[in-house]
Amino acid sequence: MIDYSGPTICERPYVSVDYAGIELVTLSQSNVDLFHYSRMAEAINAGQDLHSRIAARMLSTTYEDILARRKAKEKRAVDARQSAKPVNYGLGGGMGPPKLVFTAAKDGIRFCVLADGGVPCVCAGQVKDCFRCNGAGRYCGEKTTQWKGRDIVPTCVECLELAVKYKKLWLEEWEEMNDYFALISKLCDTDGFILSFGNGMKRDLTNDKNPFCSGSNHLFQNRAAQGAKRALYRITKEADTDRGSPLWDSHIAVFVHDENISEMPLARMPEAADRMALIMREEMQALCPDVRVDAEPAAMEFWYKGAETVRVDGVLQVWRPPCPGCRADGWQKACQSGCTQNYYPKLRVAIPKLLS
Numbered sequence: 001m002i003d004y005s006g007p008t009i010c011e012r013p014y015v016s017v018d019y020a021g022i023e024l025v026t027l028s029q030s031n032v033d034l035f036h037y038s039r040m041a042e043a044i045n046a047g048q049d050l051h052s053r054i055a056a057r058m059l060s061t062t063y064e065d066i067l068a069r070r071k072a073k074e075k076r077a078v079d080a081r082q083s084a085k086p087v088n089y090g091l092g093g094g095m096g097p098p099k100l101v102f103t104a105a106k107d108g109i110r111f112c113v114l115a116d117g118g119v120p121c122v123c124a125g126q127v128k129d130c131f132r133c134n135g136a137g138r139y140c141g142e143k144t145t146q147w148k149g150r151d152i153v154p155t156c157v158e159c160l161e162l163a164v165k166y167k168k169l170w171l172e173e174w175e176e177m178n179d180y181f182a183l184i185s186k187l188c189d190t191d192g193f194i195l196s197f198g199n200g201m202k203r204d205l206t207n208d209k210n211p212f213c214s215g216s217n218h219l220f221q222n223r224a225a226q227g228a229k230r231a232l233y234r235i236t237k238e239a240d241t242d243r244g245s246p247l248w249d250s251h252i253a254v255f256v257h258d259e260n261i262s263e264m265p266l267a268r269m270p271e272a273a274d275r276m277a278l279i280m281r282e283e284m285q286a287l288c289p290d291v292r293v294d295a296e297p298a299a300m301e302f303w304y305k306g307a308e309t310v311r312v313d314g315v316l317q318v319w320r321p322p323c324p325g326c327r328a329d330g331w332q333k334a335c336q337s338g339c340t341q342n343y344y345p346k347l348r349v350a351i352p353k354l355l356s
């Protein structure tokens, strides 16, 4: 019995599966292949949070301390982890401090503000969507247009200093990256190309504007792309040709880098979603045998970036956004009494496992 109370009923929900931090997984695997070690791979395989590892360095403390302080929602620890995200995701591609500041800012992350610096804002943090400070109460201060003798876009001096520091401690934490960059640099100077892992494709670097960054990006982006496309091929083939598969009658609607969004018949959605995630893990794992690969499905009626994996007795459920009125969580709870929106008038019944 499936009870879809609420504003919409969808017979073919979307299921999204994306890999967890896949470029860091493929980067780690490339380092294991190249240098026979990777501190990042060790951390991933131990189930650690890579951003908290960097945050611990930023605050000169231990990983365990950061976890405890994050759990207690201590602002300083939460902010440090926010700053660590663009550092972990960006630096593997060989970017320098100015680009790191710029990239972080595009996601609304300003190092100086998160490190409790920045210039006090006229709004005093009272305006939630203040264009200067985004409600932080502080915004980036004095700007410079110079970096090591070349012109850069106006960049906050304090953010830049922090970026230099963060890059240094990132290279200390993931020490294999020193070997990685040295190798890429050498390949740019000598061969002018890189042989890809996996399919062995030759990547020419001689026509690139910035061969060092292209080369640095290549060894993890290409590997991730190969794994994701091998999975896409297998999922599509199975869904279109194998009547015995839970994926039969599902269709990939969107494929974005390392994420598949498929529409699936509701009745077999839980099995189909798990099957899709399994194939994605298997294909990527084949290319990354030494590093743990994670990919979990989330089902939804409309595409939501924030959709979560929701399970009842292990069976995947269709996630729903919180009610805009009372914030009741959308996939099972009913609206709180007195909610003006009454978005979810009734409790929902969990989807039972239909195939087995």
Ligand SMILES: [Zn+2]
Residues within 6 Å of the ligand: 121, 122, 123, 124, 125, 127, 130, 131, 132, 133, 134, 135, 136, 137, 138
């Ligand atoms: Zn402000």
Ligand SMILES: [Zn+2]
Residues within 6 Å of the ligand: 110, 111, 112, 113, 118, 139, 140, 141, 156, 157, 158, 159, 160
């Ligand atoms: Zn700043």
Ligand SMILES: [Zn+2]
Residues within 6 Å of the ligand: 323, 324, 325, 326, 327, 328, 335, 336, 339, 340, 341, 342, 343, 344
């Ligand atoms: Zn409500």
